[in-house]
Amino acid sequence: MRVEAGEWVSIIGANGAGKTTTIKTIMGLVTARRGKILFNGRDITNLPPWERVELGISYVPEGRRIFPELTVEENLRLGAFRLTNRDPRLKEGFERVYQLFPRLAERRRQLGRTLSGGEQQMLALGRALMPGPRLLLIDEISMGLMPLAVNQAFHSLWELNRQGMTILLVEQNARKAIGYATRGYVLETGRLVLAGTAAELAENPRVREAYLGG
Amino acid sequence: MPERVVAEVSLYYYLVVGITLGLYSLLSLSLNIITGYAGQPTLGHAAFFGIGAYTSALLTTRAGLNFWLALPLSFLTAALVGWVVGLASLRVKEDFLAITTMGINFVVVSFFLYSPYFGGALGLGNIPAPALFGFNFDKTAYFGLVAVVTITVVLFSRFLEKTWMGLAFRALRDDEEAALANGIKVQAFKLWAFVLGTGLAGLAGSLYAHHITFISAGDFGFPLSITVLAMAVFGGLGTVEGALAGALILGLAPEVFRFLADYRMLVYGGLLVVMMLFKPSGLLGRTELKINLFRRLPARRRG
Numbered sequence: 404m405r406v407e408a409g410e411w412v413s414i415i416g417a418n419g420a421g422k423t424t425t426i427k428t429i430m431g432l433v434t435a436r437r438g439k440i441l442f443n444g445r446d447i448t449n450l451p452p453w454e455r456v457e458l459g460i461s462y463v464p465e466g467r468r469i470f471p472e473l474t475v476e477e478n479l480r481l482g483a484f485r486l487t488n489r490d491p492r493l494k495e496g497f498e499r500v501y502q503l504f505p506r507l508a509e510r511r512r513q514l515g516r517t518l519s520g521g522e523q524q525m526l527a528l529g530r531a532l533m534p535g536p537r538l539l540l541i542d543e544i545s546m547g548l549m550p551l552a553v554n555q556a557f558h559s560l561w562e563l564n565r566q567g568m569t570i571l572l573v574e575q576n577a578r579k580a581i582g583y584a585t586r587g588y589v590l591e592t593g594r595l596v597l598a599g600t601a602a603e604l605a606e607n608p609r610v611r612e613a614y615l616g617g
Numbered sequence: 618m619p620e621r622v623v624a625e626v627s628l629y630y631y632l633v634v635g636i637t638l639g640l641y642s643l644l645s646l647s648l649n650i651i652t653g654y655a656g657q658p659t660l661g662h663a664a665f666f667g668i669g670a671y672t673s674a675l676l677t678t679r680a681g682l683n684f685w686l687a688l689p690l691s692f693l694t695a696a697l698v699g700w701v702v703g704l705a706s707l708r709v710k711e712d713f714l715a716i717t718t719m720g721i722n723f724v725v726v727s728f729f730l731y732s733p734y735f736g737g738a739l740g741l742g743n744i745p746a747p748a749l750f751g752f753n754f755d756k757t758a759y760f761g762l763v764a765v766v767t768i769t770v771v772l773f774s775r776f777l778e779k780t781w782m783g784l785a786f787r788a789l790r791d792d793e794e795a796a797l798a799n800g801i802k803v804q805a806f807k808l809w810a811f812v813l814g815t816g817l818a819g820l821a822g823s824l825y826a827h828h829i830t831f832i833s834a835g836d837f838g839f840p841l842s843i844t845v846l847a848m849a850v851f852g853g854l855g856t857v858e859g860a861l862a863g864a865l866i867l868g869l870a871p872e873v874f875r876f877l878a879d880y881r882m883l884v885y886g887g888l889l890v891v892m893m894l895f896k897p898s899g900l901l902g903r904t905e906l907k908i909n910l911f912r913r914l915p916a917r918r919r920g
Contacts, residue, residue, distance in 0.1 A: 430798055456800030468795035470788050472903065481788050484781075484801050530799065 404588060404595060406538070411560075411570040413580035413601075415614055416590035422573040423465055425590065426540045429571070430462040431455050442538070457485060461536035465543040467527040471516035475507055478515050478526055482533030492535060500529035503559060521552030528559060538569045545576045557583055577614035581605050589614070632756040636828055638868045639763035640821050644845045645864040646770050646857065647817035652846070653854035654783060655810035656790025657706050658715040658908050661722035662845050665695040665815040667837025669822025671729060674741045674832055684747035688823045695819020696812045698725075703811030707804050710793075711907045722839050729834035740833025744826050763824055770817060774857045777813075786810060790855075790904055840882050846906075847885040850892050853902020862900055 404425075406412045416422050427433040429440055431452040440448045442458055450458075461482075470478050479500055486493045501508035504525040510518065518526060524544065531539060544560070545553040557579055564570050564583075574580035581587050587604045589597035597607065604610050648662050669691035676682040676690060705717050729735045736742075747754045747762070754762065777783045785806045788796040797803045826832050844867070852863025867885065871878040897905040 432794065432798060451802075452797050453800040453802050462798045464795060464798055468792050468798075470791040470795065472791050473784075473787055477784060477787075481784065481796070481799050481801065484785065484788075484799060488781075534800065 404598075406569060406571050408537070408569050409564075409567055410585045411564045411572065411583060413572045413574055413584035413587045414590055415574060415577040415580050415587060415604075415610075417613075418575070419592070420590040421593040422590055423542055424593075426462070426542050426571065426573050430460065430540055432462075453485065456534055456536075459535070459537035461531035461534060461539050463527050463531045463539065463541045463544065465546060467520075467523045467547075469515040469518075469523050469526050469530065471514065473515055474512055475515065475518070475526060476511040478530050479507070479533050482530035483535075485534065493533075496533040496535060499535075500532055503532070503562070504529055519552075520548050521555060524548060524552065524556050525559070528556070532563075536568075538571065539563070541570065541572045541574075543574060544572065545574065545579065553579070577610070578616075581610075581615075629756060632760045634869075634872055635760050636756070636763050638865055639760070639767045640825050640828075641845070641848060641864040641868040642767050642861055643763075643770055643821035643824070644818055645848045645852065645860040646767075646774055647814045647821065648845050648849045649814075649854060649857070649860040650774065650777070650786075650817070651810045651814035652849060652906065653856070653860065653902070653904060654777070654786040654790065655807060656786075656793075656904060656907055657807060657810060658711060658906055659718040659814075660715045660839070660842050660846065661702070661718035661720070661725075662815075662818055663837045663839065663841035664722040664725035665699055665818035666822040666825065666841065667725055667729060667832075667834070668695045668698055668815075669819025670826040670832050670837065671735060671741070671822075672819065673823035674744045674826045675735075677745055677827075678741060678743060684745065684823075684827055685749070688820065691823035692816045692820045695822065696816030699811045699815025699819075700808060702815070703808040706807050706811060715908050719839065719842070722837075722842050726834050726838050729837070736833070738833070740831060741826075742831040744830045744832065746830065747827055759828060763828075766820065766824065771857055771861070774860075778857075782806065782809060843882070843889065844885050847889045847892075850889055850899055850902075850906055853899030854906060855898075855903030856901050859899050859901040859903075 414422050414425065424433055428435050431450060435448055439446055442460065447455055447458065470481065479497060483493055483496050506522055507525055507529055510522065515523065515526060541560070544556045548556065553576070560570060561583055572580055572584070581601050581604050584601045586600050588595050589604070589610060597604065597610065599607070644662060644666060648659065651657050651659050672691040672694040673687040676687040677684060702718060702721055706714050709717055730738060746759065785801050788801055789803055789806055793803055848863035848867045849860055850863070851867055852861065853859025871881050877884060892899060893906060
């Protein structure tokens with residue numbers, strides 16, 4: 404599997420196909436039993452997660468996983484945990500996130516758990532953007548969100564991708580995942596069974612039948 | 618004359634109760650760092666209190682060290698053992714960590730009990746009261762010392778809450794995996810929580826040893842761990858006010874309700890379960906105890 408700089412690659416597949424495991428392995432939350440993970444040509448297979456963050460990989464977990472008892476601002480601060488308070492990149496991070504999601508700026512003193520689902524998704528995405536990543540790993544951005552919030556979430560990702568952010572998205576909502584992507588992979592019970600450009604996948608009869616609803 | 622004796626006895630009594638409450642507060646505050654701030658359940662806190670007490674007792678009686686040197690050394694010894702136990706917390710979580718720490722409590726107590734160097738079943742006696750520039754600490758001065766240490770630990774806890782380490786602890790407590798995914802060195806912070814919390818328990822142990830002047834293994838058993846945990850949970854985990862309120866209320870209860878003193882383990886244990894069921898965040902707390910066994914109980918009743 405390859406993801407080029409500036410691309411948006413979507414991985415689709417049914418429940419239990421190994422999508423989340425794939426993305427967690429890239430983040431370092433699950434150890435790879437076989438194979439290698441290269442980032443910018445560097446072998447990161449055995450690096451701990453915090454070093455991967457440092458290299459420019461960020462992760463938006465499934466179900467958002469914001470810190471419910473911390474404020475919006477503290478959640479974001481933790482996203483850039485490795486930066487000291489005086490680091491100018493910290494201020495840039497906050498500015499970048501608050502510009503993308505003005506709603507978070509309004510609620511910066513609120514506790515994470517008091518946000519709506521859509522706002523929590525913004526927070527999870529914002530938190531991942533804080534360290535200024537080059538690659539965003541996103542797990543099920545649409546999960547548990549109402550359709551309007553799903554559209555907003557995808558729109559924010561599209562905006563980020565347009566500005567040059569590389570995105571690797573794992574998603575059950577295949578229609579949206581392929582619709583926005585440059586390229587895609589189909590994962591079935593732990594194996595890559597198909598790869599292609601978004602257009603190729605959208606035309607593929609097997610994909611159409613299994614994932615796009617005919 | 619008899620009146621004066623009564624007055625002195627009663628002042629002495631109040632000082633001893635005051636010192637005891639101070640020691641309970643120190644234990645509850647130090648447990649709060651591990652279980653409240655960082656969310657790591659531990660059922661073996663008394664072990665570190667004991668390690669501190671024994672370190673200080675041995676250093677002053679056998680090695681002839683000064684109390685003022687023994688005090689920080691008991692912090693360090695307890696913290697060192699706490700660091701090792703912290704390593705265990707990197708492998709096991711929640712209920713399993715609770716059981717592991719409980720086991721460590723029993724191991725430490727047996728160690729004191731069965732090794733002759735530690736006085737065996739007879740314990741260690743003749744532990745000197747501290748002296749400073751030729752002034753021997755009486756109970757009034759000792760109460761002052763315990764109060765100063767307790768206030769320092771309160772201020773330290775407050776400070777810790779505001780630092781980056783405090784923030785990392787809260788993230789770890791809220792969602793460990795999310796903290797890891799955000800590039801927080803979760804392992805390092807767990808170890809820090811254990812080192813600080815167990816070290817402070819060791820400090821309290823040293824203060825206990827020089828107050829009571831005679832210690833034996835039974836003083837540091839599992840029941841004390843449960844007592845301290847009950848205090849922190851009752852008062853509320855994750856806040857300084859909670860840790861203090863729990864220590865003061867549950868520490869005073871056996872003094873006020875003398876007739877209950879014999880049943881206090883029953884009361885503390887029962888209280889722990891009742892709090893978990895009906896008010897898991899305690900009186901003033903910010904977080905809950907992460908031992909699922911307790912949390913599953915109400916679910917089972919409903920089902």
